[in-house]
Amino acid sequence: MSGDDINADRMLEAMANNNQPSTINQLNGCTSKEELDLIMHIRRTILHLDEDTTNDRSSPKKDTISTTTATSLSTATLDFKIERAKQKFAAGSLEEAFYECWKIPQEQRTLEIWKIGGECCKKLRVFAVAQRWFSEAIHVCRSNNTDLNVKLEQARIARFFNTYLTQYPMIDIRVDERGKGIYAKRVISPGEDIFTDIPLVHAQTVDTLSISPACAICTTSLLTPAVYFETTWSRIPEKLQRQIEEYWPHITPISCPYCPFELYCSEACRQQAWDNYHKILCPSFNPETTELYQFCANGQIIVRETWNSIFSPMILAKLIAMIILNVVNSVQNGTTQNSIDLNYSHKLQQTDDGPLEQAKEIFSEFISSGDATYIRTIPRMLKIMKNIFNHSSMPIHYEINEQEFTYRFYQIACNAQSFSSPTYATTIYTRFLSNIRQRDRTGLYQLLQTYLKGEPIDQVFGGLFPLQSSLNHSCDNSCEIMDCQVTPEVAGIKVRCKHQLKPGDELTINYVDLALGRRARRAMLKRAYNFWCECQRCTFEGDDAYSCTECKTLSPIIDNPNPNLTNGNIPYRKPFPACSRCRNAWYCSPTCQKQAWKQGHKLICRDWTKERSSSSAN
Numbered sequence: 001m002s003g004d005d006i007n008a009d010r011m012l013e014a015m016a017n018n019n020q021p022s023t024i025n026q027l028n029g030c031t032s033k034e035e036l037d038l039i040m041h042i043r044r045t046i047l048h049l050d051e052d053t054t055n056d057r058s059s060p061k062k063d064t065i066s067t068t069t070a071t072s073l074s075t076a077t078l079d080f081k082i083e084r085a086k087q088k089f090a091a092g093s094l095e096e097a098f099y100e101c102w103k104i105p106q107e108q109r110t111l112e113i114w115k116i117g118g119e120c121c122k123k124l125r126v127f128a129v130a131q132r133w134f135s136e137a138i139h140v141c142r143s144n145n146t147d148l149n150v151k152l153e154q155a156r157i158a159r160f161f162n163t164y165l166t167q168y169p170m171i172d173i174r175v176d177e178r179g180k181g182i183y184a185k186r187v188i189s190p191g192e193d194i195f196t197d198i199p200l201v202h203a204q205t206v207d208t209l210s211i212s213p214a215c216a217i218c219t220t221s222l223l224t225p226a227v228y229f230e231t232t233w234s235r236i237p238e239k240l241q242r243q244i245e246e247y248w249p250h251i252t253p254i255s256c257p258y259c260p261f262e263l264y265c266s267e268a269c270r271q272q273a274w275d276n277y278h279k280i281l282c283p284s285f286n287p288e289t290t291e292l293y294q295f296c297a298n299g300q301i302i303v304r305e306t307w308n309s310i311f312s313p314m315i316l317a318k319l320i321a322m323i324i325l326n327v328v329n330s331v332q333n334g335t336t337q338n339s340i341d342l343n344y345s346h347k348l349q350q351t352d353d354g355p356l357e358q359a360k361e362i363f364s365e366f367i368s369s370g371d372a373t374y375i376r377t378i379p380r381m382l383k384i385m386k387n388i389f390n391h392s393s394m395p396i397h398y399e400i401n402e403q404e405f406t407y408r409f410y411q412i413a414c415n416a417q418s419f420s421s422p423t424y425a426t427t428i429y430t431r432f433l434s435n436i437r438q439r440d441r442t443g444l445y446q447l448l449q450t451y452l453k454g455e456p457i458d459q460v461f462g463g464l465f466p467l468q469s470s471l472n473h474s475c476d477n478s479c480e481i482m483d484c485q486v487t488p489e490v491a492g493i494k495v496r497c498k499h500q501l502k503p504g505d506e507l508t509i510n511y512v513d514l515a516l517g518r519r520a521r522r523a524m525l526k527r528a529y530n531f532w533c534e535c536q537r538c539t540f541e542g543d544d545a546y547s548c549t550e551c552k553t554l555s556p557i558i559d560n561p562n563p564n565l566t567n568g569n570i571p572y573r574k575p576f577p578a579c580s581r582c583r584n585a586w587y588c589s590p591t592c593q594k595q596a597w598k599q600g601h602k603l604i605c606r607d608w609t610k611e612r613s614s615s616s617a618n
Ligand SMILES: C[S@@+](CC[C@H](N)C(=O)[O-])C[C@H]1O[C@@H](n2cnc3c(N)ncnc32)[C@H](O)[C@@H]1O
Pocket: 178, 179, 180, 181, 365, 366, 367, 369, 414, 415, 469, 470, 471, 472, 473, 474, 529, 530, 531, 532, 533, 534, 535
């Protein structure tokens, strides 16, 4: 090995360990540690190959790493190198082909070289590098190239979901005009559990927060007798209270030491909340968050429609707090991780957006789609978020403006999935009753009859699940979502197959109640998820009895059947008869009905009111 080789090797090793940006630039645009690692690996492989091929002109022994300094190549050398990269790629020698591409100075790499380099990395499963090479190809290409855009998107998805797809080899993620979707790679049978997922960020829904307390981290119910019996508790005689407590499952909620707003089941959960988001959001340190916590605790009737379901504004605040703390931890190298004082000794460098952009990447896969003007109708929440985060005491500056708020709002609105720990409030209550039935000899159950209020309301959380959020909707969904204790400490969801799936079939869930008619389903999907459903069921159902679902003919106009009521200028029509089984399609004639049946109505015709519709309604 020449002296140049050894120096280049040392430099590469040092950089691979250190990833110093200044030295990286010397290496022909090799910008990430992953890229360096790949090159290191390739170099080792090539050197190893070279030991058996000493007379090979292309041997890296002769064509050393030192040739990668950014001196321009002559046209003849460039053509020769391009040709060699193409040949190696065609021969399937991916590592060598990438090495050839990489040796060409960045400014001289052609569209073809960026593409070959990207393909090599994709096949070698180094997706971050593949993503960069394909985006450079798009940059060089200038015109809109669909093929390259698809390649870039695939590399980006592979990069993000690589771990999941390795863990769950029976599924694949592909992209079409609806965005990402999950597809079966083998036959999957009804009842089979396909994958589990845990949320990146979650919060309890505002409508269950005050009536069904739960651990803010592991979501397990923290229903105590005092909360269950509510105002009645103080009227229950003390002796009876003690008996109730004796039979009630052991629950000791822990609160944040600085504020009354969050409850946890254990010290470990409390610490996790503090490290992940609460040190930014605790009202004792950031008084601006008091309004947000109060807003959630009250259920805020006025804007209930926006926030009452799976989407609590707390998810949005936590998501931003997590990004901020991620930057803090990455820059300060974890020094603030376990500390519970907010002593950010120095404000982080405001000029360098790198760590902030990197931290934002964790949430970059969640699609965001919706009507931007709607945000103007909920100005109060934008103001609350601005007050919390556009604040001089924040360790980094993360600007919350209308655009950022809108983007994050719809990210959560489009993707939030309801879930909770299978230790529900009803589980606690059932255990209490069963303890009494099994152990009590004093007739407590009889005594309690006047105080018991029936089953409690279960806690519900909304969360952003990285893999589950890639599932598209169908009104005839093939899969369903179920609550699941993914590990003893972590609650999440599992996706279970409902209808048999063949390789290539899409895994879908239902975002809305399947018992609703087509018009209502489509309207809800448009409003909440910003798409017009064209699924198989929507295709073979109608909106109402006044037009034939098959031939679209309008039904005959008739006289007003009730002259006491007026319908304005809209004519009265005679309803067409409905399909007797599903009652969701209407036909002008038996011919149309037969035709529709053959076309596809038979695939979706069933009594939808009997379908379990709540399981995965987002
Ligand atoms: C939870 S995400 C599903 C995954 C999404 N396709 C992606 O790329 O991340 C929900 C969004 O996907 C799109 N989507 C889901 N189901 C769809 C469908 N049946 N038709 C059209 N778009 C759909 C809508 O943009 C919706 O807001």
